[in-house]
Amino acid sequence: DAKTTQPPSMDCAEGRAANLPCNHSTISGNEYVYWYRQIHSQGPQYIIHGLKNNETNEMASLIITEDRKSSTLILPHATLRDTAVYYCIVRVEAGTALIFGKGTTLSVSS
Amino acid sequence: GAVVSQHPSWVICKSGTSVKIECRSLDFQATTMFWYRQFPKQSLMLMATSNEGSKATYEQGVEKDKFLINHASLTLSTLTVTSAHPEDSSFYICSARDPLSKDGYTFGSGTRLTVV
Numbered sequence: 001d002a003k004t005t006q007p008p009s010m011d012c013a014e015g016r017a018a019n020l021p022c023n024h025s026t027i028s029g030n031e032y033v034y035w036y037r038q039i040h041s042q043g044p045q046y047i048i049h050g051l052k053n054n055e056t057n058e059m060a061s062l063i064i065t066e067d068r069k070s071s072t073l074i075l076p077h078a079t080l081r082d083t084a085v086y087y088c089i090v091r092v093e094a095g096t097a098l099i100f101g102k103g104t105t106l107s108v109s110s
Numbered sequence: 111g112a113v114v115s116q117h118p119s120w121v122i123c124k125s126g127t128s129v130k131i132e133c134r135s136l137d138f139q140a141t142t143m144f145w146y147r148q149f150p151k152q153s154l155m156l157m158a159t160s161n162e163g164s165k166a167t168y169e170q171g172v173e174k175d176k177f178l179i180n181h182a183s184l185t186l187s188t189l190t191v192t193s194a195h196p197e198d199s200s201f202y203i204c205s206a207r208d209p210l211s212k213d214g215y216t217f218g219s220g221t222r223l224t225v226v
Contacts, residue, residue, distance in 0.1 A: 034213060043116075043203050043217035044154070087153070095207045095214050097144045100154040 004088045009105045012082075018075040020104050022088030025069040030092050033064060035073045036100075037084040044087065044100075047073065078108045112138045112208045116218030123194055123225055131189045131221045133204035138216075139184035140206035145177075148201040148220075160187050194225040 005023040012018040024033065034049040048055055048062045050071075055062045061074040075082055087103040113136040123129050133143060141162050146154040158174075160166040160181035168174045176198075178190040187206075191198055204218040 038154075041201065041220065041222065043205075043219050045217075046211070046213040046215070049213060085153075093214070095142065095209075097156050097159055098205070098215060099156060100146075102153050 004090055004101050006086070006088055006101065006104045008102065009107070012075075012078045012106060012108050014080060014108055014110045015077055018078040018082065018106055018108065020073040020075075020086050020088075020106065021070065022073070023070045024088070024090045027068050027090050028092075031090050032093055033062065033068075033071045034089045034091065034098075035060070035062065036087045036089065036098075037082075038087070038103075039081075039084045044098075047086075078106075080108050080110065082106065083108045112136070112206075112211055112216045114140070114204060114206050114216045114218040116204055116221055118221060119219060120222040121224070123223070125195055125225055126193055128190055128192045129194055129223060131191075131202055131204075131223075133187050133189075133206070133218050135185045135206050135208070135216070138206075138208055138210065140187070140208065141184060142207040143181060143187040144205040144207075144215075145179060145187075145189050146203045146205065148203060154203060157189075191223065194223070196225045199223055199225045 035047040036044040038044045050062045064071045085103040115134045117132045143160045145157045148154045157172045158166045158168045160179045166179035181187040203220045208216040
């Protein structure tokens with residue numbers, strides 16, 4: 001699976017959009033971009049994933065660049081409960097184990 | 111959605127004793143489960159992959175005789191930390207392959223192990 005690079009930490013004001021970047025310059029054509037988050041002392045939670053088109057669900061939006069070498073997870077209106085570590089993972093869709101990098105610690109403050 | 115019940119959520123044990131952590135898939139059959147370990151302020155590290163009815167596959171550096179994994183049924187996988195030491199204190203998380211979930215996985219809620 002391709003390697004990803006994320007900033008170690010980000011801050012966001014409550015109610016504002018949180019834009020979390022991820023670089024995956026070695027991504028292969030059949031690899032998807034997955035995003036998970038982990039709230040302190042809980043198991044990871046799936047957020048969203050995509051191949052090349054932008055995706056949106058009830059939690060977030062995923063913007064993937066045209067060359068697929070980077071992506072951005074957007075939380076449109078961050079709340080205090082969105083404070084967590086966010087992991088960007090690139091992988092094929094088959095069910096081997098998820099390999100987590102260091103992620104981005106997002107701190108949302110009022 | 112599907113649920114993986116992980117038990118206990120936290121446990122304190124004495125050094126030298128063994129601790130068993132259970133992960134149960136409540137409403138689906140999990141032929142494959144994954145076990146992770148997470149130290150404070152670090153990411154999740156994959157320990158092993160367990161397949162129902164066969165021996166687990168351990169990642170490099172994980173002692174198979176210390177971390178015993180049993181996946182004897184399609185709904186239960188267990189991780190036993192044998193002869194626990196303070197350095198084994200960590201957050202242990204299981205994950206099951208769930209073909210019906212959006213991403214193909216369902217995670218347990220984790221077990222906080224403290225060895226004193």
